Amino acid sequence: MKITRTAIEQALSTISLPGEGKNLMESGAVTNINIFGDEVVVDIMMDNPTLQAKKKVEVSVMKVIHDEVYEKAKVSVNTQLRAPKKSENSALIKGKPIDGIQHIVAVASGKGGVGKSTVTANLAVSLANMGFNVGVLDADIYGPSMPLMLDVANERPLAKNVDGVSKMVPVENYGVKLLSIGFFTKPDQAVIWRGPMAAKALSQMIFDAAWGELDFLLIDLPPGTGDIHLSIMQSLPITGAVVVSTPQTIALADAKKGVAMFQQENIQVPVLGIIENMAYFTPEELPDNKYYIFGKEGAKYLAADLNVPFLGELPLVQSVREAGDIGRPAAMQKDTPIAHAITEVTRAVVTEVVKRNEQLPPTEAIKITTMAGCAAVTKK
Numbered sequence: 001m002k003i004t005r006t007a008i009e010q011a012l013s014t015i016s017l018p019g020e021g022k023n024l025m026e027s028g029a030v031t032n033i034n035i036f037g038d039e040v041v042v043d044i045m046m047d048n049p050t051l052q053a054k055k056k057v058e059v060s061v062m063k064v065i066h067d068e069v070y071e072k073a074k075v076s077v078n079t080q081l082r083a084p085k086k087s088e089n090s091a092l093i094k095g096k097p098i099d100g101i102q103h104i105v106a107v108a109s110g111k112g113g114v115g116k117s118t119v120t121a122n123l124a125v126s127l128a129n130m131g132f133n134v135g136v137l138d139a140d141i142y143g144p145s146m147p148l149m150l151d152v153a154n155e156r157p158l159a160k161n162v163d164g165v166s167k168m169v170p171v172e173n174y175g176v177k178l179l180s181i182g183f184f185t186k187p188d189q190a191v192i193w194r195g196p197m198a199a200k201a202l203s204q205m206i207f208d209a210a211w212g213e214l215d216f217l218l219i220d221l222p223p224g225t226g227d228i229h230l231s232i233m234q235s236l237p238i239t240g241a242v243v244v245s246t247p248q249t250i251a252l253a254d255a256k257k258g259v260a261m262f263q264q265e266n267i268q269v270p271v272l273g274i275i276e277n278m279a280y281f282t283p284e285e286l287p288d289n290k291y292y293i294f295g296k297e298g299a300k301y302l303a304a305d306l307n308v309p310f311l312g313e314l315p316l317v318q319s320v321r322e323a324g325d326i327g328r329p330a331a332m333q334k335d336t337p338i339a340h341a342i343t344e345v346t347r348a349v350v351t352e353v354v355k356r357n358e359q360l361p362p363t364e365a366i367k368i369t370t371m372a373g374c375a376a377v378t379k380k
Contacts, residue, residue: 117149
């Protein structure tokens with residue numbers, strides 16, 4: 001049998017590099033193909049330096065040529081790492097969009113304990129109730145809570161073959177697709193990872209996942225401002241960020257830092273607005289009474305001071321905590337004050353996304369560079 005270059009190229013166009021959306025031919029990863037009778041030599045240029053990725057590519061190339069072209073072909077695969085572009089600085093990670101995902105919204109908080117994950121879960125369910133296709137990436141590596149909140153703590157992501165590449169299929173419930181490090185650890189197991197390990201795990205959940213078509217991907221960030229936040233922003237072009245805070249002064253001080261992080265000159269992720277959680281307490285037996293336990297309208301005033309939208313307030317209600325504990329978000333409730341409040345806040349988020357898309361160009365992923373031994377952040 002005569003092996004042709006066209007047949008080899010057609011076969012290679014059915015597989016992709018790990019974490020890449022385009023096939024080998026479209027991405028330009030194939031730099032050379034040599035055919036000598038029944039011998040085939042394929043040169044591949046890769047960005048991923050790991051031995052695992054290299055072996056995976058070699059096996060995939062040999063298999064597809066044997067299956068699609070000639071089963072007795074003698075195939076050799078030479079892999080090389082793509083040299084980084086020469087510049088004054090050295091980029092550590094490349095950010096890129098995910099095919100099929102329209103909007104990526106980061107949900108952040110300056111400090112822990114303000115209900116950021118609870119708000120994320122309810123925003124996701126509320127968006128799904130409105131008819132949107134929604135996914136959630138639980139990026140809180142050290143304290144993943146989304147599997148419990150969405151009642152999928154005992155589930156595990158399955159694998160799916162996409163264009164010759166094995167990808168994780170997010171777990172789905174209430175119309176929301178979810179990936180979390182919590183699926184891969186035991187409930188009593190502490191995640192004790194350094195920054196690079198956490199960043200690698202996040203990258204796998206982002207790019208090695210079959211998210212499908214999504215209108216919104218919500219990212220539940222860890223509290224504070226740090227390494228994970230930078231990893232996310234350099235991996236993905238974030239449409240916008242939502243900051244969650246409670247009304248008291250100490251929480252607002254940290255929320256202000258969270259807003260400042262996204263607005264930093266060389267990051268420039270649009271802040272869609274601030275949500276005030278636990279804004280007031282209303283006893284069930286006194287539905288008309290409001291008790292401002294943590295202060296009144298602190299986040300609303302902060303939003304005005306920072307010139308960012310105020311997306312609304314969510315009350316401190318026992319049913320929210322109970323709903324989260326049993327994995328049935330309060331947004332699932334029908335005709336309750338808290339469900340209506342969540343719906344209004346969700347509508348405000350969607351409205352701000354629409355405004356942001358009308359008024360601003362697409363957000364670029366950032367890159368982390370090293371200059372004179374110091375970390376710096378620059379736009380891609």
